[in-house]
Amino acid sequence: MRPPHSVARIDGVDLHFSRGARSVLGGVTLGFGTGEIVALLGANGSGKSTLFRLLLGFLAPRRGEVRLDGAPLSTLSQRDIAKRIAYVPQGHITPFPYSVREVVTLGRLPQTGLVRAPDAEDRRIVETVVARLGIERLIDRPYTEISGGERQLTLIARALAQGARLLVMDEPATGLDYGYQIRLMRHLSDLVADGHGVLVSTHHPEHAMQVATRVAILQDGLIQADGAPHETVTPERMRRIYGVEVEMFDDPFGARRLAPIVERRRDPL
Numbered sequence: 001m002r003p004p005h006s007v008a009r010i011d012g013v014d015l016h017f018s019r020g021a022r023s024v025l026g027g028v029t030l031g032f033g034t035g036e037i038v039a040l041l042g043a044n045g046s047g048k049s050t051l052f053r054l055l056l057g058f059l060a061p062r063r064g065e066v067r068l069d070g071a072p073l074s075t076l077s078q079r080d081i082a083k084r085i086a087y088v089p090q091g092h093i094t095p096f097p098y099s100v101r102e103v104v105t106l107g108r109l110p111q112t113g114l115v116r117a118p119d120a121e122d123r124r125i126v127e128t129v130v131a132r133l134g135i136e137r138l139i140d141r142p143y144t145e146i147s148g149g150e151r152q153l154t155l156i157a158r159a160l161a162q163g164a165r166l167l168v169m170d171e172p173a174t175g176l177d178y179g180y181q182i183r184l185m186r187h188l189s190d191l192v193a194d195g196h197g198v199l200v201s202t203h204h205p206e207h208a209m210q211v212a213t214r215v216a217i218l219q220d221g222l223i224q225a226d227g228a229p230h231e232t233v234t235p236e237r238m239r240r241i242y243g244v245e246v247e248m249f250d251d252p253f254g255a256r257r258l259a260p261i262v263e264r265r266r267d268p269l
């Protein structure tokens with residue numbers, strides 16, 4: 001039986017970091033739930049990570065509200081939050097040579113607490129998620145000695161081990177080679193197919209077009225658009241956010257794509 005639908009939502013949230021400073025977010029509303037991949041696009045510094053930190057309860061809004069499955073985040077303990085929503089940080093590295101197994105087992109903390117040691121069921125869950133992401137061969141390797149792509153998959157495995165249905169991923173494709181980027185998109189689709197919900201920030205509108213069920217665009221402290229990828233990602237918006245000209249086209253399989261227009265310099269004759 002499928003677990004119930006789970007939803008995270010921020011409503012009319014304002015946030016600034018210090019008194020008198022400009023608002024990073026000014027009246028932002030955005031939600032996501034199980035069964036969807038929402039891609040969050042926005043230029044560097046537009047507030048994507050800040051929005052994630054609000055959703056995870058690491059920051060409190062000055063105005064507005066954040067709710068998880070209908071309950072205000074302020075009424076939930078960090079442990080209750082972690083059982084429902086898991087975070088995959090951007091380019092995480094630790095100086096300690098924990099094994100991949102140990103890093104993934106840390107994901108069980110919200111379930112085990114600090115007192116109980118991981119038991120056979122925890123170990124089974126860790127091995128299952130590691131196998132699911134295809135990194136079994138790395139399980140006893142030090143996390144500090146695996147590649148960036150392998151670390152990213154380890155962090156996704158850690159988030160899955162947490163048992164949360166909602167996953168927030170901060171630019172997971174950063175630094176990944178082409179193969180890992182494609183495999184990552186497949187993993188995201190598989191996760192949603194089995195009842196997870198994913199909110200993922202990305203600097204690749206192409207990825208958002210390929211994998212997302214919805215795309216939200218953050219600019220000037222507001223969600224400027226939120227809807228189906230082919231309606232949200234438009235040449236006009238790409239110009240406004242990134243200052244780049246793009247062309248939209250339908251590929252032979254009927255999917256909408258975009259490509260940047262790169263002017264080639266002519267070699268002198």
Ligand SMILES: Nc1ncnc2c1ncn2[C@@H]1O[C@H](COP(=O)(O)OP(=O)(O)OP(=O)(O)O)[C@@H](O)[C@H]1O
Binds near residue numbers: 042043044048
């Ligand atoms: N702890 C902080 N104190 C003060 N300002 C901060 C803090 N964290 C972030 N900011 C500022 O808030 C703004 C939004 O930052 P944030 O990291 O959320 O952007 P982002 O969209 O995730 O950027 P990127 O795409 O570069 O990762 C930036 O101007 C940043 O300098």
